[in-house]
């Protein structure tokens with residue numbers, strides 16, 4: 001499928017008069033339509049709720065849009081919990097799916113009434129000592145071994161640090177029940193960025209069978225099952241996008257075949273999607289500031305891996321559009337690079353693109369999730385602004401760009417800020 005940007009060259013030329021590149025820009029209309037589609041697809045399940053994975057795009061304005069679409073949020077750390085609290089997500093609107101959790105984070109989660117998703121059986125005692133055991137709790141399951149869907153290996157849970165073993169799920173439920181837990185949830189995340197309609201149905205089958213057994217053997221009152229994240233997006237133009245209605249039908253089939261006969265026909269389904277909710281609805285916009293001709297042809301941008309780490313970290317593909325040259329032939333091969341002193345700081349390698357000139361604007365696609373949020377300050381690079389393209393076509397600043405003063409802020413106990421005349 002052809003990948004078309006949600007902004008035009010003319011729009012970007014107007015925006016950069018106020019907000020210089022690089023920046024991430026998000027498409028409010030796309031975000032809302034997608035969230036409503038997800039809710040519609042799962043409306044057959046009475047308690048269905050998406051808890052947006054905050055770590056994908058931790059921006060208060062984005063969280064508020066999703067809140068208006070009925071989503072809760074899934075937090076993994078103290079500051080994410082604080083953000084949810086500041087936006088008046090309350091109690092059961094917040095899932096706390098953390099691991100290697102510090103005591104103060106459990107305490108804060110308990111204070112704001114978030115649903116705690118325990119990552120390990122030893123965390124039962126740790127939670128009891130630090131914050132007390134709540135009435136409603138969730139346990140994260142790791143089935144071990146390899147996770148296969150129709151003979152192809154999707155991922156390797158046996159090698160993943162997360163979750164309880166099968167035996168520990170049974171023991172954990174018994175212990176939690178004895179400590180007064182009234183409502184139980186089950187969670188698992190077995191494969192990430194799955195571009196297949198079969199992932200959720202396969203995962204649902206595993207979790208639903210486990211739920212039926214846990215109910216049978218421990219008598220626990222299971223009220224929700226959290227299918228977590230992992231639904232992917234087509235980063236490459238040749239990938240077939242997931243169909244959320246098809247995915248939902250597959251989950252419903254497993255629900256009707258396994259949960260309903262087990263007397264679990266009123267279990268609520270939760271999701272914790274990040275990438276699927278935001279990925280396609282963000283662009284990184286960068287301007288070409290240099291071209292270089294040595295053994296290869298290089299295009300140098302004003303953005304770098306500090307603004308989008310996925311290509312450098314995972315070798316991930318991100319599609320690139322040269323704005324205003326959408327219809328020109330892709331007859332030039334380039335490495336598109338940032339300015340870090342790191343040779344993996346390349347947004348694209350050997351990519352066929354239209355001929356590029358200094359001053360051109362590039363759209364780097366699908367940066368709405370795990371994009372800005374994975375940014376860092378290596379080489380003293382500053383984080384960019386985040387902008388929102390609103391439904392009425394206006395552009396709103398939803399995070400300002402960092403300045404040198406932000407970069408030096410953690411030296412406020414010595415005289416460096418004064419020396420630089422930054423205070």
Ligand SMILES: *Cc1c(COP(=O)(O)O)cnc(C)c1O
Pocket residue numbers: 053055056074076097189192193228229230231272273274275276369
């Ligand atoms: C990262 C994460 C998610 C979201 O994952 P996506 O791949 O963005 O859907 C959900 N739940 C947990 C516990 C996570 O760590």
